[in-house]
Amino acid sequence: MMSKIDTLIIHADLFTMQGDGVGYVEDGAVAIDAGKIVAVGPSDELLKEYSAEETVDATNKMVIPGFVDAHMHTSLGILRGLAQDTSLWMHKGIGPYNPFMNDVYRLAGSKMNILEALAAGTTTFGDYSTPINEIAQFFQTLGARARLTGFIREVPEVLDKLQEDDLYPFDPAIGERTLNENLELVDRWHGKENNRITALLGPQGPDFMSLECLKKVKEKATEKNVMIHMHVAQAARETKQMVGRYGKRSIPFLDEIGYLDDSLLAVHITDATDEEARLLVKRGVSMVLCSGSIGIIRGEVPPVMPFLEAGGKAALGSDQAPGNNCNQMINEMKLTALFNKIKYKDPEVMPAWKVLRMATIEGAQAIGLGEEVGSLEEGKKADIVFIDLSAKTMQPVIKTPMRNHVPNLVYSARGHEVCKVMVDGKTLYENGEFLTVNEQEILQDCQELATKLTNEVSEEKFKITKGAEFMKEGKL
Amino acid sequence: MMSKIDTLIIHADLFTMQGDGVGYVEDGAVAIDAGKIVAVGPSDELLKEYSAEETVDATNKMVIPGFVDAHMHTSLGILRGLAQDTSLWMHKGIGPYNPFMNDVYRLAGSKMNILEALAAGTTTFGDYSTPINEIAQFFQTLGARARLTGFIREVPEVLDKLQEDDLYPFDPAIGERTLNENLELVDRWHGKENNRITALLGPQGPDFMSLECLKKVKEKATEKNVMIHMHVAQAARETKQMVGRYGKRSIPFLDEIGYLDDSLLAVHITDATDEEARLLVKRGVSMVLCSGSIGIIRGEVPPVMPFLEAGGKAALGSDQAPGNNCNQMINEMKLTALFNKIKYKDPEVMPAWKVLRMATIEGAQAIGLGEEVGSLEEGKKADIVFIDLSAKTMQPVIKTPMRNHVPNLVYSARGHEVCKVMVDGKTLYENGEFLTVNEQEILQDCQELATKLTNEVSEEKFKITKGAEFMKEGKL
CATH class of the missing domain: 2.30.40.10 (Urease, subunit C, domain 1)
Known part of the structure; x- marks a missing residue:
């Protein structure tokens, strides 16, 4: 029968x-x-x-x-193409646009970005965005799998005003507000839609908040039994902040405060040494590699090879549109394979089957969904x-x-x-x-709001960007 | 009025x-x-x-x-995806398939490859292929701009049999035949269709033929007033052949025999030193950079930056499908920008506008069509x-x-x-x-012939490839 x-x-x-x-x-x-x-x-x-x-x-x-995109900031999608070919990306690339962003703009860009990714085969979205509750609603309607993270940070929107060597100022009120929002995400959404939507806690990075705030996040993650999704050793800039503030590099610092365990999803580790990468594996930490984004923003290739060789699980992530531009996992697989071949001057490094596994089963395992998908x-x-x-x-x-x-x-x-x-x-x-959302409406909305937003960007902020220089020279 | x-x-x-x-x-x-x-x-x-x-x-x-793709071997298109993630690409990657190729297979792959590129915006095709007269006919029908090159070489199809350190054997009869075919191309096609189809002479590389043959090609190029399109310093493999045979590296050798002038289009220069790259510029030589192909086949980034900084004109090329896989100039522009940012660990290197110029106007200038297109x-x-x-x-x-x-x-x-x-x-x-050719027919033809060809590949040849290893391990 x-x-x-x-x-x-x-x-x-x-x-x-x-x-x-x-x-x-x-x-x-x-x-x-x-x-x-x-x-x-x-x-x-x-x-x-x-x-x-x-x-x-x-x-x-x-x-x-379906592909697992383990790390995306879709809420920057509306700024696609505006922060390219520049050094000091956070200060001179995206920084000048940040003061003009709001949640309406962010949500419109998110939706556009998510459709782009879904149409190219992404089924699991590791979206780390604002406004995350509204984005969760969109995923509920769309029907895609979402592993969502809120932004917890204590640094006010001043990065474009700081000098390169200044330590970031912290505002505990911001930390409390953003942690509460992230906890609200967990309470409202974690496990929803038959576990299609889950939530993580997202301290932006060890440099973006005080030790107290970091500890509070870790406590809450343990209490709620959710993973922590955090940028770790994302750039020399972060290392400078950590050494300046604590006299320690990010990974040894995090080890000391008890952050390194299998509930941590460490993103980028661009500025980690090979030894630090291996320490993460030893502690059970997973990593997300964002090849396209880090290649274009920093011209660097993170130490994923020692991480994998030590037995670690690595996922791939497309990061955000104004850096990487392209939220497609086929692009990430290809760039991951090619960048590592180039880094090691060896065409046998990172074969096609390996990056396909990282974009599917190994990615799912890295983000804690290995029993469900991949x-x-x-x-x-x-x-x-x-x-x-x-x-x-x-x-x-x-x-x-x-x-x-x-x-x-x-x-x-x-x-x-x-x-x-x-x-x-x-x-x-x-x-x-x-089949579940109206693409035309979403694209039109994003286009109209992008025009409105970019019209608001002040000459004073814009003038420090590389884009301003290129416009003057007739190169855009 | x-x-x-x-x-x-x-x-x-x-x-x-x-x-x-x-x-x-x-x-x-x-x-x-x-x-x-x-x-x-x-x-x-x-x-x-x-x-x-x-x-x-x-x-x-x-x-x-329209994009200028300055260097393509479309006649390898039928082998797409068969020679990946391997070292010694010419010996262990493509080599084992070569004995089973014939002009029917090559032409079928060419047509498929050319449609792929045209649909992605390539209008000028620097196709360096066999059977080049039949490919010229296809371009005549298709209506795209073709700058065609025949393969001149004296090395018989034995690369997969040689040891790594063996000097290639030369067969002057092959040299004479292939030079004559290339001259026939020039006589029949150069200037055809209101100059939409032009021809170049294509010595495969300074390592693939005797000094006598190289000199004969140069003479004929001068006589016919056509450019020479040649792989130069394409890999350490070539340098080893040149040093072994003449005691000199490719570029100083070519300088000595009078090859370096503005009629030379030098492809790859992967294994050139920065100084050699600058010497090419000084002599008026143009270069073609095939970022995707060289990245995937060798894990290297050719010295295009010193070449450009010295004032040279560089075009981009997608090379061939069983190495690079992707015959699209948007892909080449992106990889060229990203690979160079990574090589120099500097996100400001190779901005978008520069690679767009290389794929259009500067590419056209490099290949000698700067007055006509770009x-x-x-x-x-x-x-x-x-x-x-x-x-x-x-x-x-x-x-x-x-x-x-x-x-x-x-x-x-x-x-x-x-x-x-x-x-x-x-x-x-x-x-x-x-609008000018039947895509379905071309794709179906290529698929049928690819199945026939690959069924003919012997176990004995195939077993030395990386693909054979991956098949055994369940990784393909």
């Missing part, structure tokens, strides 16, 4: 990411019921076993687990992406003597090959159309 | 690349007649002056000169690309206090934003459709 299920995907070039490789199944099928995967295997077997409401023919499609296997949530193999960028499709799907996805695909995106077994995007 | 013309493009966000910046014209227009640009300026002025057969409303489009100005050929600003990746569009079009094109766009491509004033591609 056949089991009744909601959906049966058949005839896929299936890459399950099970095991330690890419888990290929020839002519593969995925059986889905009530938003979960109930079986994965060859089409002929599953066709005998299951009777489905809907059968999806995935002939000539590569089918993979691979296509029985019992996991049905977060699934279909890639059209008839796209020129995936052509020709070769199956013998080797398959070229994975190298072509990582090195050749550009994002538009994604033709169907499912989360919890529900299709959210198909053939260019979003 | 209004002048009658063929086409008037109006209301564009126009980036002409005139001058030393990006040559922006607000609400810009381009007047085209008989395939040439007759005027560029504000829409209201040109609308008063010209009466056009066809008026193209470019509202919400970024309009730029910018939108009176008297030049009407090779024009339209970019849809309503694509999510180009959103939001910001015009004040700075324009974000150029950074977004370079850092955010993915290729599918290109919505219209014109060459010689004729539209070749529009909204996903090719």
Whole structure:
């Protein structure tokens, strides 16, 4: 007797990411019921076993687990392209725009950015943004998986006024307000929508708040049993602050105050030494690598290789639009592979299959969702992406003597090959159309608000940016 | 009285690349007649002056000169994705497939590759391929601009059999045959289609042929008044051959035999010292930088910065699909910017406007077509690309206090934003459709032949590749 299920995907070039490789199944099928995967295997077997409401023919499609984008600031999306090719990005790049931002602008940019990412195959969004409660509402409607973090900090909006060597001033009232907002996020949203929406605590970085505030965040994280998502050793700038304030670099400092354990998701670690990277692994800390963002903003390649070699779990993140510009995981996979080949002058470093694992199963494990998503296997949530193999960028499709799907996805695909995106077994995007939200309205809204916002930016603030120099020289 | 013309493009966000910046014209227009640009300026002025057969409303489009891809081996397109993440790429990557290639396979891959590039905005193709006469015919039909080069070499297909330190054997009969084929290309095609198709001579590299053969090529180039398009200092492998054979590195050797002058287009120069790069500039040599290809195949970033700083003209090239995988100039611009920022650990190195110039006007100048294409100005050929600003990746569009079009094109766009491509004033591609060739037929042909070819690859050859190792480990 056949089991009744909601959906049966058949005839896929299936890459399950099970095991330690890419888990290929020839002519593969995925059986889905009530938003979960109930079986994965060859089409002929599953066709005998299951009777489905809907059968999806995935002939000539590569089918993979949805991408995990572990670190995004979608609320900067509205400023895309405005802070490029500049040194001192936080001060001279994004800093001059910050005083003119508000939550209406942020939310409009977030929505645009999220649609961009979803259409390119991201199903799990590690969004670290403001206003995070409104963004959570958007994810609730959209139907994508969200692992959300609020911004906790004590530094007022003065970065563009400081000299490079000034220690940041702290305002405890800001710390209290932002921590409370983040706790509200946890209380309201953590576990919502059958655990599709979860929450983390987000101290911006060890340099952005007092020791007291850091300790309070850690206490609350333990109390609420949620992870901490924090920028750690993100730049020489941070190291300078930490050494100036405490006489210690970020990672030894955090070790001393008991921050380094498996509840910490450490983002960037750009300015960590290889030894510090290994210490993080030893303590059970996961990392997020934002190759595109750190490459463009700092011209650096973080020490992910020693981190991985020590056995650490690393996720990939697209960070934010006015730095990285591109919130697409295919882009992150490619840049991660290429930057590390260049860093080590070795084309064998960071092969395609490895970055694909980091963008799926290993990323899911790093952010604490390894039991729920990241691979296509029985019992996991049905977060699934279909890639059209008839796209020129995936052509020709070769199956013998080797398959070229994975190298072509990582090195050749550009994002538009994604033709169907499912989360919890529900299709959210198909053939260019979003099924749960109105794309036109969202893009129009973002465009109108971006025009309004940028018209408000004062000449005085703008003039210190690289953009101002380029405009004068006719280079934009 | 209004002048009658063929086409008037109006209301564009126009980036002409005139001058030393990006040559922006607000609400810009381009007047085209008989395939040439007759005027560029504000829409209201040109609308008063010209009466056009066809008026193209470019509202919400970024309009730029077509991209120049100065160095491609499209005839390897059929092998896309088969030679990744490997050291010794020529021996262990592509080498094992070479004995099974033939001109039918090569041509099928070329056509697929060329469509991929055209759809992403490439209008000038520096294709260095076999069978080059058949490829020229394809360009004749397609209508794109082609600057074609034949392969001249004396090394037989034995690279996969050689030990790393062996000097390549030369076979003068191969040299004579390949030189004659290249000369036939020049005689048949150079200047064809109102100079839309031109030809160069292509000695594969100073290590791939004898001194006699190199000298014969130089003589013929002078006699025919065509440029020489050659790989120079492309890898440590080449340097080893040159030092082993002549006791000299490639660039000093070429200087000595009179190869370094403004008729030479030197590709890669990966293994050149900064000083050698400057010597090339001093001699008037142009260079082609293939960032994606060299990054992925060798993990290196060629010395383009000292070359540019010495005043040299550099073009960008996408090289070939089984190494780089991606034959798109937007990809090359982005990787060129990011790799150089990383090489110099400086986010201000290689800004977006500079790589856009290299992909258009400076690229055209480098390959000797600077008087014909590369910018939108009176008297030049009407090779024009339209970019849809309503694509999510180009959103939001910001015009004040700075324009974000150029950074977004370079850092955010993915290729599918290109919505219209014109060459010689004729539209070749529009909204996903090719107007002069049958895309479906070309892709189907390439897919069928790729399956046939790869089925022929012997286990014995395949087993030395990285792909064989990954297949065994379940990583493909």
